[in-house]
Amino acid sequence: MEAIRTQNLSKSYDGQKTFAGKDLNITISQGEIFGLLGPNGAGKTTLISMMCGLLKPTSGEVFLNELNFKNKRTQILKKIGVVPQEYALYPTLTAGENLNYFGSLYNLHGNDLKQRVENGLEQVGLLDYKNKAIKDFSGGMKRRINLLTGILHNPEILFLDEPTVGVDIQSKEVIMNILKKLNDNGTTIVYTSHHLSEAQDFCTRITIIDQGQILKEGTPDELIQSVSDAQNLEDVFLELTGNQVRNDA
């Protein structure tokens, strides 16, 4: 069953002079772990933001569970989780207060919300920090709480923009294990990353994009086999996107 479909999805930030995404057609099945990879400025955040309804496309359509975002937005938002690249946390509030707030946005309340918050904090190893303010947390601790804000309601589809950026190996392990568990329980995952070996191990399918266009799509093995002498995804990535350093944001 189809979970996500984009149809000729395009985005321009400058009145259609240039495009951060152009005519993107991607179909993702339920239960997949789909990776969006590309160099800085390739258009990953733009694409994932349009897929999850944070950013309005210039043209084209997004369908989630075959519902069109344009007219079924409220229905769709209840079923998805979004973990943005920037921390979406209130620094002066405690971890518990932040999670209660985000849970309430998904209509969770009472004992159910309390249990979900405590289970979540326990899973990410931060139950003892429930009553501590976020401003005193390390980067890795904030990333783990940031992840929880998007998954308290057990979404059918989860979108994550660089969920492991800037974290140590221990926090990364915790985050990846939670994501694997969610996927085992049926959640479809779409994520962007610059960690190519992580994506190679984690994703069922990957699309490599640059300059707003899809360069190649396939399973990690298919991508590696498609480039002669490639040993891993990093070789494929360099072959497709070149060695030129990108200065884009």
Ligand SMILES: Nc1ncnc2c1ncn2[C@@H]1O[C@H](COP(=O)(O)OP(=O)(O)OP(=O)(O)O)[C@@H](O)[C@H]1O
């Ligand atoms: N709000 C914006 N206004 C104008 N241009 C933007 C905006 N957001 C992104 N862009 C431009 O769109 C292009 C794609 O950016 P995007 O952030 O989607 O890339 P990315 O692949 O996520 O990059 P990174 O890996 O650096 O996060 C870039 O040229 C970027 O400068």
